[in-house]
Amino acid sequence: MLLVSSVNVASANDVEVLHWWTSGGEAAAIGVLKDDLSTKGVGWKDMPVAGGGGSDAMTVLRARVTGGNAPTAAQMLGFDIKDWAESTGKLGNLNAVAEKEGWADVVPAALQEFSKHDGNWIAAPVNVHSTNWVWINKSALDAAGGKAPQNWDELVAVLDAMKANGITPLAHGGQAWQDATIFDAVVLGVSSDLYKSAFIDLDEAALGGADMVKAFERMTKLRSYVDDNFSGRDWNLASAMVIEGKAGMQMMGDWAKGEFLKADQKPGEDFVCIRFPGTQGKVTFNSDQFVMFDQGDASDAQVAMAASVMNPTFQSAFNVVKGSVPARTDVPNTDFDDCGKKGMADFAEANSSGGLYGSMAHGHANPASIKNAIYDVVTAHFNGEYDSATAAKELAAAVDAAK
Numbered sequence: 001m002l003l004v005s006s007v008n009v010a011s012a013n014d015v016e017v018l019h020w021w022t023s024g025g026e027a028a029a030i031g032v033l034k035d036d037l038s039t040k041g042v043g044w045k046d047m048p049v050a051g052g053g054g055s056d057a058m059t060v061l062r063a064r065v066t067g068g069n070a071p072t073a074a075q076m077l078g079f080d081i082k083d084w085a086e087s088t089g090k091l092g093n094l095n096a097v098a099e100k101e102g103w104a105d106v107v108p109a110a111l112q113e114f115s116k117h118d119g120n121w122i123a124a125p126v127n128v129h130s131t132n133w134v135w136i137n138k139s140a141l142d143a144a145g146g147k148a149p150q151n152w153d154e155l156v157a158v159l160d161a162m163k164a165n166g167i168t169p170l171a172h173g174g175q176a177w178q179d180a181t182i183f184d185a186v187v188l189g190v191s192s193d194l195y196k197s198a199f200i201d202l203d204e205a206a207l208g209g210a211d212m213v214k215a216f217e218r219m220t221k222l223r224s225y226v227d228d229n230f231s232g233r234d235w236n237l238a239s240a241m242v243i244e245g246k247a248g249m250q251m252m253g254d255w256a257k258g259e260f261l262k263a264d265q266k267p268g269e270d271f272v273c274i275r276f277p278g279t280q281g282k283v284t285f286n287s288d289q290f291v292m293f294d295q296g297d298a299s300d301a302q303v304a305m306a307a308s309v310m311n312p313t314f315q316s317a318f319n320v321v322k323g324s325v326p327a328r329t330d331v332p333n334t335d336f337d338d339c340g341k342k343g344m345a346d347f348a349e350a351n352s353s354g355g356l357y358g359s360m361a362h363g364h365a366n367p368a369s370i371k372n373a374i375y376d377v378v379t380a381h382f383n384g385e386y387d388s389a390t391a392a393k394e395l396a397a398a399v400d401a402a403k
């Protein structure tokens, strides 16, 4: 009798990749990777887990690995990579391909911090995103005076004008990671000192202090520009509201640009990208990286995938579609649109001037336990459970408890 194994099982030349890239723009970007791998004879077995920010993907991944059924590779962010490396020891070692291809010379140190553990390469960074962006519908901005806001007061004036013009000023989805994404930018906009001392140093006085109260007050103000149906809305549906002109703007990482491009929108013509007012020159970054699960020696397919991900031509093609910027310093900006060129220049500037910070909302400032403690307070406040002074106190207490 012939025993037939499940058709679902990946062959030696396939990679099964767990990721959370399920929106239109994200799927287009992953298509670039799939196509690239197929030219190398590596097949793609998709393991998507919807949910921006990747919390749900991490839950599914843990269940898979605990059940002895690790995927070939997985998308991962920042401190989650460190956590997986330390607590499980199941991540594959990519030193051979990293050394052969000279990753150490071209990957910015801020990313290597997460790609390496105990001196070994354990992840291949495919991009750099950042969270302090605002995406504005161009016609809505023109109708609101036409000037992109440079500071908080100008931002409020534009939002008020959009409201007066009868559209939803701010497109937002009420999910903890989206609230936290706005909070990244709002805190940075109050001051980079506040961002650094509260989110990077976890300084109790900063977490619970007057400037943090100010940041929460700004969140309350932004909440007043959101429509009634925001609760639970996916981020890409919020992007669609801006694309369709139903809303004026979205405060979101540059993966949002992938949605605008997918909808054939042109930067400068149909939409405008600006740094969150008051944060120009500073960047809160997150980098999507692929970890490989240990199979003894890295398989040929794993090595091929890591090499593809790090190839400079691929990094250009992929990031042009994804909305992010390359994870290597030697990729020319030629093929990028104006927002992408700005993203590359801003990243380089922030990196050299000390204005580059890991994104709290996207796991590059703290381990998940602390990130989730911050999420809870930010969302409770956004939903009106705490006033701003209470929220700052609760934030300091929640972080202290999670440490």
Ligand code: GAL
Pocket: 020, 021, 026, 051, 052, 053, 054, 077, 129, 255, 286, 287, 288, 362
């Ligand atoms: C981020 C990730 C991005 C984007 C976004 C929304 O955490 O880094 O690549 O996919 O989530 O899903």
